[in-house]
Amino acid sequence: MQELTIQIPGTAEQRYPIVIGTGLLPSLWPRLESEVGPHAKFVVTDANLVSAGHLEALLAGRNVPHFAIKPPGEPSKTVQTAVAIVEAMEKACLGRDAVVVALGGGTVGDIAGFAAAIFKRGVPVVQIPTTTLAQADSAIGGKTGVDSSVSKNAFGAFWHPAAVYIDTATLETLDERNYRAGLVESVKHALIADSGYFDFLERHLDEILERKADVLETVAGYNCRIKGAVVAEDPREKNNRRMLNYGHTIGHAVEAASGYELLHGEAVAIGIVAAGLIEAEMGLAEPPRRQRVQSIFERLGVPVTLPPHISEDKVLDLLKHDKKAVGRWPRFVLIARLGEAYTSSGQYAVEVERRTVENVLRKLK
Amino acid sequence: MQELTIQIPGTAEQRYPIVIGTGLLPSLWPRLESEVGPHAKFVVTDANLVSAGHLEALLAGRNVPHFAIKPPGEPSKTVQTAVAIVEAMEKACLGRDAVVVALGGGTVGDIAGFAAAIFKRGVPVVQIPTTTLAQADSAIGGKTGVDSSVSKNAFGAFWHPAAVYIDTATLETLDERNYRAGLVESVKHALIADSGYFDFLERHLDEILERKADVLETVAGYNCRIKGAVVAEDPREKNNRRMLNYGHTIGHAVEAASGYELLHGEAVAIGIVAAGLIEAEMGLAEPPRRQRVQSIFERLGVPVTLPPHISEDKVLDLLKHDKKAVGRWPRFVLIARLGEAYTSSGQYAVEVERRTVENVLRKLK
Numbered sequence: 217m218q219e220l221t222i223q224i225p226g227t228a229e230q231r232y233p234i235v236i237g238t239g240l241l242p243s244l245w246p247r248l249e250s251e252v253g254p255h256a257k258f259v260v261t262d263a264n265l266v267s268a269g270h271l272e273a274l275l276a277g278r279n280v281p282h283f284a285i286k287p288p289g290e291p292s293k294t295v296q297t298a299v300a301i302v303e304a305m306e307k308a309c310l311g312r313d314a315v316v317v318a319l320g321g322g323t324v325g326d327i328a329g330f331a332a333a334i335f336k337r338g339v340p341v342v343q344i345p346t347t348t349l350a351q352a353d354s355a356i357g358g359k360t361g362v363d364s365s366v367s368k369n370a371f372g373a374f375w376h377p378a379a380v381y382i383d384t385a386t387l388e389t390l391d392e393r394n395y396r397a398g399l400v401e402s403v404k405h406a407l408i409a410d411s412g413y414f415d416f417l418e419r420h421l422d423e424i425l426e427r428k429a430d431v432l433e434t435v436a437g438y439n440c441r442i443k444g445a446v447v448a449e450d451p452r453e454k455n456n457r458r459m460l461n462y463g464h465t466i467g468h469a470v471e472a473a474s475g476y477e478l479l480h481g482e483a484v485a486i487g488i489v490a491a492g493l494i495e496a497e498m499g500l501a502e503p504p505r506r507q508r509v510q511s512i513f514e515r516l517g518v519p520v521t522l523p524p525h526i527s528e529d530k531v532l533d534l535l536k537h538d539k540k541a542v543g544r545w546p547r548f549v550l551i552a553r554l555g556e557a558y559t560s561s562g563q564y565a566v567e568v569e570r571r572t573v574e575n576v577l578r579k580l581k
Numbered sequence: 582m583q584e585l586t587i588q589i590p591g592t593a594e595q596r597y598p599i600v601i602g603t604g605l606l607p608s609l610w611p612r613l614e615s616e617v618g619p620h621a622k623f624v625v626t627d628a629n630l631v632s633a634g635h636l637e638a639l640l641a642g643r644n645v646p647h648f649a650i651k652p653p654g655e656p657s658k659t660v661q662t663a664v665a666i667v668e669a670m671e672k673a674c675l676g677r678d679a680v681v682v683a684l685g686g687g688t689v690g691d692i693a694g695f696a697a698a699i700f701k702r703g704v705p706v707v708q709i710p711t712t713t714l715a716q717a718d719s720a721i722g723g724k725t726g727v728d729s730s731v732s733k734n735a736f737g738a739f740w741h742p743a744a745v746y747i748d749t750a751t752l753e754t755l756d757e758r759n760y761r762a763g764l765v766e767s768v769k770h771a772l773i774a775d776s777g778y779f780d781f782l783e784r785h786l787d788e789i790l791e792r793k794a795d796v797l798e799t800v801a802g803y804n805c806r807i808k809g810a811v812v813a814e815d816p817r818e819k820n821n822r823r824m825l826n827y828g829h830t831i832g833h834a835v836e837a838a839s840g841y842e843l844l845h846g847e848a849v850a851i852g853i854v855a856a857g858l859i860e861a862e863m864g865l866a867e868p869p870r871r872q873r874v875q876s877i878f879e880r881l882g883v884p885v886t887l888p889p890h891i892s893e894d895k896v897l898d899l900l901k902h903d904k905k906a907v908g909r910w911p912r913f914v915l916i917a918r919l920g921e922a923y924t925s926s927g928q929y930a931v932e933v934e935r936r937t938v939e940n941v942l943r944k945l946k
Contacts, residue, residue, distance in 0.1 A: 295664055299729075299736075306731040312905070334699065337726060337737035361702060364664075366671040371664075372702035373738065540677070 218437050222356065222376075222444040233379050234356065234444065236436045238429040240383040241273045244344070252315055252342055252378055258305050260328035261319040262288035268389040270346060274319055281308035285324060290363075290476055293323050295371050298362050301331040312336040315378065321347035321394075322354040322480070326369075329360030333375035340378035346386035348398025349481055352405065352439040355380050357447045357460075367537075368472075374452055382440070384432035396516050397481030399424065400463075402435055403512055404488060405442040408459045411555030413438045418508070421515050458564040459557040461540075462549045463488030466573075469534035473526045478519070485518040486580065493576040494568055495550050495558075505554050521580050528577040535573070545570060583802050587721070587741075587809040598744050599721065599809065601801045603794040605748040606638045609709070617680055617707055617743055623670050625693035626684040627653035633754040635711060639684055646673035650689060655841055658688050660727050660736050666696040677701040680743065686712035686759075687719040687845070691734075694725030698740035705743035711751035713763025714846060717770065717804040720745050722812045722825075733837075739817055747805070749797035761881045762846030764789065765828075767800055768877055769853060770807040773824045776920030778803045783873065786880050823929040824922040826905075827914045828853030831938075834899035838891045843884070850883040851945065858941040859933055860915050860923075870919050886945050893942040900938070910935060 217237035223230060233251070248257075259282035261271050266284050275282075283304045285292045305314060318328035318341055325343050332341035345355035361372025387395065406414035416438070417424070423431040443460065450456040467487025471478055478486075492509055495501035513520050522528070538546035547565035552558040560566040582602035588595060598616070613622075624647035626636050631649050640647075648669045650657045670679060683693035683706055690708050697706035710720035726737025752760065771779035781799070782789070788796040808825065815822040832852025836843055843851075857874055860866035878885050887893070903911035912930035917923040925931040 295660075299660055302736060303729055303731060306729060306735055330699075334695075334736045334738060336735060337724065337739055359702065364668055364671060366668060370671055370701060371667060371699045373699060374702055 218433065220437070220440050220444060222440075223448045232377055234382065234440050235380070236382045236384070236433055236440065238383065238433060239385045240381055241270060241344075241386060242276065244274060244381055244383070245276065245278060248317070248342060248379075248381075252340065255313050255315045256310050257315050257317050258282065258308060258310055259317045259319055260285065260301055260324060260331065262286070262292070262321075262324050264288040265320050265324070265346060268386075270319060270386055270389070274317075274344070281305075281310070285320075285327060288320075289323055293327055293362050295362050295364065297327055298331045298334070298371070301327065302335050305331075305335055310335075312339060314339045316341040317344065318342065319344045319346065320350070321345065322350045325350050325354050326360050327362055329358075329375050329377070330362055330371065330373055333360055333373035338375070341375060343377040343380045344386075345380070345382060347390055348387060348395050349401060350398075351382050351384070351387070351436055352398060353401040353443065355382070356440055356443045357457075358451065368468075376451070380440075382436050384429055384436060387427055387432060394479060395427070396425070397479040397485075397518055399516055400481035400485045400488070400513070400518055402439055403509070403516075404460075404462050404484065405439050407488065407509070407551055407554060408462045408549075408557040409442045409446070409555060410438065411553075413442070414508070414554055418512060421512065425516075455562070455564055459549055461565070462551065462557065463491050465535065465538060465540075465546050465548050466490040466531065466577075468538065469531045470522065470526060472534050473530045474523065478523070482518050485513045485516070485520060486522060489513070489520045490576050490580055491548065491550055493579055494548060494572060497572045497575060498550070498568070500550060500552060500558060502553075508554070522577070524581075528574070528581070531577055532574065540565070548573075583798065585802075585805050585809060587805075588813045597742055599747065599805050600745070601747045601749070601798055601805065603748065603798060604750045605746055606635060606709075606751060607641065609639060609746055609748070610641065610643060613682070613707060613744075613746075617705065620678050620680045621675050622680050622682050623647065623673060623675055624682045624684055625650065625666055625689060625696065627651070627657075627686075627689050629653045630685050630689070630711060633751075635751055635754070636684060639682075639709070646670075646675070650685075650692060653685075654688055655728075658692055658727050660729060662692055663696045663699070663727050663736070666692065667700050670696075670700055675700075677704060679704045681706040682709065683707065683720075684709045684711065685715070686710065687715045690715050690720050691725050692727055694723075694740050694742070695727055695736065695738055698725055698738035703740065706740060708742040708745045709751075710745070710747060712755055713752060713760055714766060715763075716747050716749070716752070716801055717763060718766040718808065720747070721805055721808045722822075723816065733833075741816070745805075747801050749794055749801060752792055752797060759844060760792070761790070762844040762850075762883055764881055765846035765850045765853070765878070765883055767804055768874070768881075769825075769827050769849065770804050772853065772874065772916055772919060773827045773914075773922045774807045774811070774920060775803065776918075778807070779873070779919055783877060786877065790881075820927070820929055824914055826930070827916065827922065828856050830900065830903060830905075830911050830913050831855040831896065831942075833903065834896045835887065835891060837899050838895045839888065843888070847883050850878045850881070850885060851887060854878070854885045855941050855945055856913065856915055858944055859913060859937060862937045862940060863915070863933070865915060865917060865923060867918075873919070887942070889946075893939070893946070896942055897935075897939065905930070913938075
């Protein structure tokens, strides 16, 4: 078991613990009561977690009010779901001393975190991420949000968790496609911040894919330390934090262009390959590095080219509407070398010519 | 014209200016552009402000996207209105560098502030309060929120403004009843924090009721300094800030018991009179002070007793459901003497026996 502490300057709470272990869930509740306090708790989860038995493992028969998001996944990530959770909390007579416990993947964490942020001007949220994506990425960092009919995360808040408990044993019940796609964020962390971690991932990928507990704990530790350090330096994404967007600018556009048929991690894999091609066009990349990235994604079984039904024009059009676009063209995060994000004049989100991106998208077909 | 700066520890922005003047509105936009920055702006206002000509005075023909809340007032203070504002901002192609400008009374400020807090994880809000209530109270302090079908401010966020511009000339178009009721918060500020301010209010009440510009600017200055100092010390209401709840515990219950037919300030006036009676029961109050409070409220023309159709039982029942209740009974804020909030063991929200409150409610009939 590992324990880390994340320091978030400029927030009311300032710091929160991350606990990583295998098989934490059945004994977590008493620990939570002692660490977070004896406040009334409200668990938000989804139908997948219920049927996998994880909600029952956590509660062990305790009578705790809870809300299971139905259907699980992106289609439920709406402001209406967040409103329904807040109203369920009201009906359970919870007040501003309540604590929300989010048990699930990225969608559960995003929705539950947002509901906690807006319930009576904000109550603490404890994140218990149960997917490779959420454990590597979304449970840490305080980004919460839900979609509108117009765009993703149109509603949201920065709302740092009061604590994060990562039980790698919960990954055992995750379906293979989601399991593999979620690991793309781990590759991203290695690429932007730690070449030693990249070596580790290459060396241990087979064990990771076999879901071996000790290796998964090591992976979680790397992810939390890397993401935690970046977030602590820049909690509200003024600059440094943007490096976490590596592969995400094109990734988000590809994800949307697929009508969300590609999983987030799958689209980000394509985005990371695209970033590598942009780096090559700009003279930043050496070929062996691109080869290693391509190869690890192939071993993960995630896509490295644009699927045939996604046109470059559609992706370009979506890039113009990127939520971080300035003057209808986004900036991009690149790496200077394996383990080090690239900066230009101290900025992590840099200008890339439209023509360069057009060339790269053609090469991605 | 006066300018103050509020320091909010533990927030990303840390400080914001408050500008107080008369007739600021027509020249405010260029100033806003230079002080807040050339970001895309989105104005939230309501039908009253539009018909009073204030929106036109602010925009002076500029083509700025805006949203006029209809109908004005509490019935529109719902999560649906906040969602509609966010979606209108999306349709106006605003991104996370947008700024929301709230032009209006407390309801507009609360809804617009909340919409700004949740739009793409939060964009700045500039408050331009146009009522005695909003200028004295709600525009400063960062509390935002909207109601659910179950309770008031069930949804909300602490979201400090980027700047507050108080134009006392906008008060000229406010109807008499709202004008007078909003002044109750000024009396509250004097009672909890500044006996000299109370003297000033007594001495100048006729001019205040005649809406004389220079006196109104002085009143605004007192309010902002008092509230600003309290909020800066305790932005998230852990203790000190609770003193601003003076008169509000019973006030909120009375407001709800009236089915919101009483205005907020009217209900708080009754709550302040009730607090005075509690102080008397607890041996804290000297009779002349209660006399002065009663007298200033009578000059304001706000109620000082429970209206006949509101039963004590209804008020007691609502007190049990107070959102700050601990163990189904709220704590109360009292004053030790005129200009000084009472503390017990360092706490501003103190225990008062149920029987004492029952006695006081009987006396209020």
